[in-house]
Amino acid sequence: MNASFSPALPWSATSIHPTGEQWQVLKSPARAKLVQALAGTGKTTTLCMKACSLLKGLGPDARVLMLAYSRAGVTAIRDRMSQLQSGLSPQQLEVLTVEQLSEQVLKDQGDPVHRLKDPLRRRFLILQAQQALRQERQPGADGQFSAWLGREVDIDAFLAFEALAKKRLLDQQFEDSGLGLVGFCEDQDLDPELYRLYRRYERMRVGMNHEPQFYADGDCSFELCRQLSLLDWDQPFEWLQSRYAAVLFDELHDLDEAALLVLRKLVQSDNGVFVGAGDFNQHIHEGAFSVFGESLARIKSCLPEDTEVLQINTTRRFGAEICAALNPLFGLAFGHTAERSDAFVRLHYDNDEHCAQQLVELHRQIVQGWRDVQGAKGQHSALNVVLRNPQDSILLEWVFGHEGVHYSCQDLSPFYLRKELALALVWMWVLLGPEAQSTPLLTPGMVAAAVEGRLHLGRSSARADAADPDVLAQGQFDEAGWTDLPGARESQSLALSLHGDPARLRRYLELGSLDPNAAHPSALWTDLLALPPQVLDDAGALCRHPLLRRLVDEAPITAQERRACQDSLDSLARLARHIPVAEFLGRLTLIATQSIALHQARELVSLRLLSINACKGREFTFVAVPFVERGRFPGPSSHQEAYLERNRLYVAMTRARAALWVLESAARPVSPGPV
Numbered sequence: 001m002n003a004s005f006s007p008a009l010p011w012s013a014t015s016i017h018p019t020g021e022q023w024q025v026l027k028s029p030a031r032a033k034l035v036q037a038l039a040g041t042g043k044t045t046t047l048c049m050k051a052c053s054l055l056k057g058l059g060p061d062a063r064v065l066m067l068a069y070s071r072a073g074v075t076a077i078r079d080r081m082s083q084l085q086s087g088l089s090p091q092q093l094e095v096l097t098v099e100q101l102s103e104q105v106l107k108d109q110g111d112p113v114h115r116l117k118d119p120l121r122r123r124f125l126i127l128q129a130q131q132a133l134r135q136e137r138q139p140g141a142d143g144q145f146s147a148w149l150g151r152e153v154d155i156d157a158f159l160a161f162e163a164l165a166k167k168r169l170l171d172q173q174f175e176d177s178g179l180g181l182v183g184f185c186e187d188q189d190l191d192p193e194l195y196r197l198y199r200r201y202e203r204m205r206v207g208m209n210h211e212p213q214f215y216a217d218g219d220c221s222f223e224l225c226r227q228l229s230l231l232d233w234d235q236p237f238e239w240l241q242s243r244y245a246a247v248l249f250d251e252l253h254d255l256d257e258a259a260l261l262v263l264r265k266l267v268q269s270d271n272g273v274f275v276g277a278g279d280f281n282q283h284i285h286e287g288a289f290s291v292f293g294e295s296l297a298r299i300k301s302c303l304p305e306d307t308e309v310l311q312i313n314t315t316r317r318f319g320a321e322i323c324a325a326l327n328p329l330f331g332l333a334f335g336h337t338a339e340r341s342d343a344f345v346r347l348h349y350d351n352d353e354h355c356a357q358q359l360v361e362l363h364r365q366i367v368q369g370w371r372d373v374q375g376a377k378g379q380h381s382a383l384n385v386v387l388r389n390p391q392d393s394i395l396l397e398w399v400f401g402h403e404g405v406h407y408s409c410q411d412l413s414p415f416y417l418r419k420e421l422a423l424a425l426v427w428m429w430v431l432l433g434p435e436a437q438s439t440p441l442l443t444p445g446m447v448a449a450a451v452e453g454r455l456h457l458g459r460s461s462a463r464a465d466a467a468d469p470d471v472l473a474q475g476q477f478d479e480a481g482w483t484d485l486p487g488a489r490e491s492q493s494l495a496l497s498l499h500g501d502p503a504r505l506r507r508y509l510e511l512g513s514l515d516p517n518a519a520h521p522s523a524l525w526t527d528l529l530a531l532p533p534q535v536l537d538d539a540g541a542l543c544r545h546p547l548l549r550r551l552v553d554e555a556p557i558t559a560q561e562r563r564a565c566q567d568s569l570d571s572l573a574r575l576a577r578h579i580p581v582a583e584f585l586g587r588l589t590l591i592a593t594q595s596i597a598l599h600q601a602r603e604l605v606s607l608r609l610l611s612i613n614a615c616k617g618r619e620f621t622f623v624a625v626p627f628v629e630r631g632r633f634p635g636p637s638s639h640q641e642a643y644l645e646r647n648r649l650y651v652a653m654t655r656a657r658a659a660l661w662v663l664e665s666a667a668r669p670v671s672p673g674p675v
């Protein structure tokens with residue numbers, strides 16, 4: 001049944017009528033429904049239609065909650081709502097992530113919610129928790145643990161553990177298990193050292209009286225779950241009681257135990273009907289579990305008995321060609337409607353430069369021809385390039401920048417504004433000495449990013465082991481030695497005072513401050529600034545200079561960030577190979593100033609570079625997915641996690657409405673699949 005479901009639709013966009021499959025979801029009388037559907041089949045649109053039709057039938061005071069797992073999911077809901085031209089006000093419709101909802105509830109309870117966003121401060125606190133553990137260890141007890149405590153903890157590993165522990169509500173499972181910590185960790189295949197550290201860190205974060213000192217991302221949901229877990233299984237929660245007339249949950253594929261608990265209480269607390277929708281193939285977050293397949297029974301046990309499960313397989317986003325390419329690659333059965341015409345093109349590349357050149361050609365075709373093919377709708381469509389790795393944008397920006405293309409980056413900064421790269425560029429400019437005066441000035445934005453980079457990479461971090469042992473022994477963090485980084489505005493005004501003044505910049509790089517009494521010169525920076533003029537002959541070689549590598553190696557950052565910084569410097573080095581520093585910086589500054597000028601002239605972007613997270617839940621007329629190569633995209637992963645990489649590729653390849661280009665390595669292709 002493809003007919004419209006009502007002569008008077010509760011939204012204004014007349015082109016959108018529910019399809020037969022969507023109609024089943026909208027009309028089902030069940031109090032709770034789960035919708036299992038493939039990409040582009042209209043999950044988000046159907047939830048939005050449901051919100052409109054519900055609100056039409058309810059009074060002006062009714063509120064509907066639409067939840068998404070990610071911020072991109074929230075953006076996608078807002079996009080679909082505007083496609084429907086629903087005319088709903090924010091008072092009627094709340095669109096939130098689970099974390100944002102939890103923060104709202106905590107604030108309603110009158111609790112102060114101090115957010116912790118600075119990753120360096122987080123690292124500092126984790127190291128203090130480790131220090132506190134060291135303090136209380138009896139010498140000789142548990143040799144392996146003592147040896148582990150003697151080393152500095154891998155912060156990335158800790159953060160990953162913490163996120164998993166909170167998403168899976170691990171402490172509760174531990175208590176229920178009746179096992180000792182080591183036995184429990186063996187049973188669950190967890191690292192017992194990290195678990196001990198996690199427990200200590202959490203105790204210090206929330207204190208004896210359970211008054212959390214700060215909330216990092218995910219902590220609001222975790223705190224709300226703690227409160228909910230004190231209630232009986234089916235007891236409603238007063239702060240969620242009758243808050244909404246309906247709860248609609250998108251991106252159900254990324255549900256975790258904590259979000260499931262919030263969801264169960266929302267449903268039990270008299271919040272009207274519930275509809276959740278998801279696609280197992282888009283499940284890309286670690287620690288989440290798909291509610292489909294074997295886990296379906298799990299989520300159903302948290303919902304009313306008559307919960308109905310429905311399927312939608314006909315995609316409304318793309319047509320027969322893209323479906324025919326995706327089905328064998330991912331082992332799926334996408335259906336399509338006759339009215340959609342689309343194109344799928346697979347290209348092969350021999351190396352990165354070849355891949356970039358093919359993208360330039362594609363972009364040219366889009367600007368000159370494809371837009372006309374798409375008629376008025378395609379006139380302003382950009383080429384959207386989805387990237388698995390942020391460092392892959394560096395070559396593309398350089399190549400497109402030289403072509404004078406107006407591009408934008410989403411969930412990525414232009415490469416010359418990334419802290420570590422801007423710092424390297426400003427350092428090179430200062431090394432030019434008097435020659436700097438005749439080289440085009442780097443932009444103020446680049447200098448501001450370099451200032452942040454100098455503070456971020458070069459900050460002699462307050463030492464965790466300098467914390468007051470008495471404070472740690474009381475189960476508290478000692479933040480006396482901590483100074484916050486200056487905010488963005490301060491770095492910008494500092495950068496303005498340095499811009500164009502090589503002598504001041506040199507002094508700033510060496511001291512990390514403009515106040516000569518406040519800081520000591522850094523020996524490493526003194527060496528970096530004393531390199532001989534010959535190094536200026538090859539900017540590529542300078543990017544690989546061992547002293548610059550040392551700066552990154554010694555920075556108080558996580559191993560993951562360190563690898564990303566080194567990869568970015570390698571990519572920069574490849575661009576700059578055999579180019580003298582003055583020429584390289586001149587060309588780069590031209591790209592940056594041109595981009596600013598195009599932006600100021602409000603020129604429409606014709607190229608967009610996006611991360612996978614940024615494109616989740618969204619769609620674009622023209623999409624290219626480059627650097628598809630086994631071990632790169634999909635990236636390397638353990639056997640158990642290989643599906644996450646497969647799903648990332650699936651998300652990237654299901655965003656196109658009119659045309660999808662996949663640029664695959666000739667040497668290590670992914671097709672014919674299955675991935």
Ligand SMILES: Nc1ncnc2c1ncn2[C@@H]1O[C@H](COP(=O)(O)OP(=O)(O)OP(=O)(O)O)[C@@H](O)[C@H]1O
Nearest residue numbers: 016017018019039040041042043044045316317617
């Ligand atoms: N009944 C319909 N009539 C016309 N267009 C529709 C209909 N349903 C969905 N669409 C369109 O199909 C496209 C995909 O819809 P939507 O984004 O809601 O799918 P989705 O399943 O949520 O996608 P994803 O899996 O990527 O999150 C959108 O452009 C939407 O406007």
